[in-house]
Amino acid sequence: MEIQVRQGDTLWYYANTFNVPLSLLIDSNPSIIPSSLNISQTVKIPGYRSYSYQIQSGDTFHKIAAANQTSLDNLLLLNPSIKPTLLQVGETIQIPERVTKPVVNGNQPYDFQVLSHHLNQLYELYPFIRRETIGKSVMGKDLVELQIGCGPKVVHWNGSFHANEWITTAIIMEFLNTYLLSLTNRETILGRDTNPFYSEVTLSIVPMVDPDGVNLVLNGPPEGEFGERALRINNGSTDFSGWKANIMGVDLNKQYPAKWELEAARKPTEPSHRDFPGYQPLTEPESIAMAELAEARSFEKILPFHTQGEVIYWGYEGLEPPIAKEIVYEFARVSGYEPIQFVDSYTGYKDWFIKVWQRPGYTIELGNGVNPLPLSQFNKIYQQSVGIFLASMYM
Known part of the structure; x- marks a missing residue:
């Protein structure tokens, strides 16, 4: 106004x-x-x-x-x-x-168009949001980063690194709207005053890392060469529910130089609906944009949100700092999720972040079941994750 x-x-x-x-x-x-x-x-x-x-x-x-x-x-x-x-x-x-009620309704099929509509509404109502286009997807969609707050502690959240895990974007956007309402109306979330966070924390949020892939899963193949290519990779099937990759068939969360050669040797060797790490690290515009963002922002900690398993992965080769354990146990306390330090899977954004900066990084696997998780789980997942969002700011 x-x-x-x-x-x-x-x-x-x-x-x-x-x-x-x-x-x-x-x-x-x-x-x-x-x-x-x-x-x-x-x-x-x-x-x-x-x-x-x-x-x-x-x-x-x-x-x-x-x-x-x-x-x-x-x-x-x-x-x-x-x-x-x-x-x-x-x-x-x-x-x-x-404005006392949210404009974001995350409990719906959450594609790039829905995200863009909600972002425009939030920009209009909350002009203190800073926004930056950090890159473009393969098909030219804006990769949007939001920044909220002015504190020295820079905390990063992201969602939809994997296409059929699009519900993570919806969960992030639902909480973001709740946080904005709490700031402007001086209200608490779970009894916690959030206004101090604004001066203590700068939130960096990339709500949808893979917009082309999300749209492919939810809306089917686009017309033209990208859609035709995706259909070939998917063996002609129009069911893209199992698709984790970007539109080129590259798994964006297996693109980072953290034991990349090990993963490449045991994963698909050509474009696939999932797990293909590319022909070399950091070839895709989406993964490059996220790497450049981490280098530019000097994050204190990162929280990539994925599905599924109700677990939190928090280690890489023992390079994570001692405070990482204290933080993950707080995440576990407020969510009921199980913390797992090491797992035989590498090349993820969290792995690379810990390797390069030796700072806390957490891959948070929301919900339980088979991806894409049904919207019937939305409310449960949201309630489990609210405490994690808050704890990432106060820990």
């Missing part, structure tokens, strides 16, 4: 009259110098939207403000050209509305 600056207004006043944290207001308006607002300058108010209302007989601004649980001055801020003493029946005004 946008308002126009008046003589004598300050961001501190807006934060108080709309009851939103000043830090969120400042970060929602990065081009504005807080100490020198200019009259008629546009200011974005996070966590609010407006709707149109037609003046009825007997209406006054006082009555309208009271009926809509807003202040008279908030109403005036949103309608600078309206003269309150000269309201005309049929005249249209804007009424501010605090």
